[in-house]
Amino acid sequence: MPEQMADTPPNRAASTVDEKQFALEQERFQRGVRMATPFISVAIAVLVGSLVILASGKDPVAAFSAMFFGAFGGARQIGETLLRATPLVFTGLAVAYGFRSGLFNIGAEGQLFLGGLAAAFMGVALGGLSWMLSVPLILLSAMIAGAAWAFIPALMKAKLGAHEVITTMMFTYIGRYLVSWIVTGPFKAEGAIPQSPMIPASSQLPRISDVFTFIQPNRAHFGILIGVVAAIVVWWILKYTVLGYEARAVGFNPTAAETGGISVAATTIKSLCISGALAGLAGATEVMGVHYRLFDQFSSGFGFTGIAVALLAKNNPLGVVAAAILFGSLSAGAGTMQLEAGVSQKVISIIQGTIIFLVGAETIVSWAVSRVRRARGGADV
């Protein structure tokens, strides 16, 4: 105990000016660390990646410029980056919303599968409708499906105290294999490949360049815009609604929330369901904007990458969009990097891993910063 307390500043009750000054400086310091951590983490991660490239005898500058070109070099490349960022925006939001209410929804992947399933099924079923009706209905049903998949773990958490990390993870397996079975059996399209029938055009999310033809053709679809809207809505919910206020109160301090008359159990259920609904949207946009059908490998772990996105964004909904685009660009640029600079795509995993490690270890950053400040402060006494 004393060792841990060792360097925390004591409460100050000195003069008013001093007290206010102290609060202000603390506030600025904490905000600074919070804002700086993601950027510092990314910078260090790029550095680590460079060292690895250097160690393998390749030129890091060439590698990163190839990667940058592959991600942002033109409309086609930017489109690819946005395409890959789209599901990460939703899963990132899902995980971030969970974190803000003190829940670790590690099972966004499972909720994503259920959302994809609902989207494929409704997409086919609503075939005759105009897209103006069918697209919102499909998105809504995917949200309901994702929320439903999170509801059972949420209930188990609220009523029995079963930890959501275990239960949502287990539900991910159930969800994935459920989809595997459905696309090989009850909802299988004609032919040998285990996949669902294709959804009709009225159920698809069109490519942005198909609608706005002045943009050079690329694969980015309207899902990314829905994602940006979702991020703004989540930000608004957290800041301007009682729902979000109570979620954050429970996330920070359930005991104080309870004392303030907030039902921790009800808030837990609501938050995990909202998280699941957002993950469900990730599945829906993949089905509606990329594959136009469902098959059992339609997600390459977007639910799990969403955890990294949320961490990098420090659970800020608008930050999630930026972090998702960063991760999307890494994934989009990796191929070009391998092709042109001869550096293995696996370097991307190293960079991603380093980012997550450093962001997760925010205390390291704040410790380093305060260390520097203290050294300075100590010197001028």
Place this chain on the structure above:
Amino acid sequence: MSADPQAACELPPNVGQDRPPILELRNVSKRFPGVLANDDVSASVAPGEVLALLGENGAGKSTLMNVAYGLLSASAGEIVVDGNSVQIRAPRDAIRLGIGMVHQHFMLVEPLTVTENIVLGMEPTNSWGLIDRAVARKRVVEISAKYGLKVDPDSRVMDLSVGMQQRVEILKALYRDARILILDEPTAVLTPQEVHELFQIVRELVSQGLAVVIITHKLDEVMAFADRILVMRAGRVVGETTPEECSEQSLARMMVGRDVVLKIDKGPAKIGEVVLDVSDLVVLDDRKLPALKGVSFAVHGGEVLGIAGVSGNGQRELVEAITGLRRPSGGTVSLKGRDITHDDARRTIAAGVSHVPEDRHRRGLVLEFDLVENVALGDQRREPFSKHGILNRSALDTEARARIKDYDVRTPNEHVAASNLSGGNQQKLVLARELGRNPELLVASQPTRGLDVGAIEFVHRRIIAERDSGKAVLLVSMELEEVMSLSDRILVMYEGRVVAEFEGGQVTEEELGLFMTGGGRTPTEPSRASEEDTGA
């Protein structure tokens, strides 16, 4: 004020020290980011002397002693032990130099025995390299006999009272050959009887040549047993004196830097109707054992009802049951005639019950929230704070600013995190929220715990103001002085029951202390044995 308030108390340094100091801190400064916690502080203590380090919270006394004990490193200054300049980088250096420290929160391993705790880390071993329990026990018995610290070496620490646990902590230091003993707020958790015993122990220690440093903010204790008093304020030593040279009033003035009302002035109570009626309340604790075994009382408007008792005798469960945080298993709670026994916290708040919880960090505040969001807590679903589930941020900001001003919360603005306020200001923020909603009943649990004199004065005045405006106040406190000075009536709780009731001002601390520890029963009352629950 025309005369310098400190002049009367100030004496040349080192007065009363006829022996050379064993521990000296010379010109110590300690800087934290943004704060100078110790500013060029010098202090010394000699063998056979009790030095009291007196000051408000945040005055820098604990920081100074943590520097001496190696928990913090000084930004500047020198530590001298036995006339030699020393480097103390960690507690183990301090221990080697004969410095021992007993913290406010004990560092004991509860399931282990007293002996095991004392020798932990310095166990005597036999030739096989195993712990020699017989030698360990013998050493412990020897030390405890030498200093008159009676404690059973074989009982488990978890079975001991707080006062006994503190003895174990002192023995731990003595076992490590401490010659300088630092006690950090040693009386905060003790009953009056235990405080008395502690002071006898301290006297015995100094008579055998130890030097004792006591960190405290309690004036009466300093007056009672310190040989020398060092008063700190805002990181500096502002005075050095002896009890003979000073009064409580002058010490308080030095500590706070202005005149302080030590005894709250309150007029006679204007007792109104019954606001809170608790009848035959039975409540289980977390382990499902009865913590309240049938408690009945009423609190009237215009009255402060104080609950005295040693911590852990059902007070927490009582407060939680009234505030809707714990479901009673029997009996009723009603507010102005309305049954609220089974209401949850939200409905209890809405019914007009405000709650200042004993632990403001855990229960009172969401430390990560800014002041605005903390002010909203509990009222977030009510207009004008929100409508149809949407927060009205500008109404919230306005209300928060008004309350911050009303309750004198010292903050740069209303958008800093509550964690960045000092303890006193955090508690003012809790009061701003709980009293600002204009409740029928205020349940205040340990409302001044850990606060400095100035903030205590503020909280007390606000509580009395509630009472004077006709509200009912239920005050639960371990501080007898607080209960006695604020309450119009006092109930004493012991083992889940109300064992005595007094009119305010008609009981002494000693009487209360006796009831609090299970004594003082009149023969007409039922004996405890017949009622003891067998489920325990």
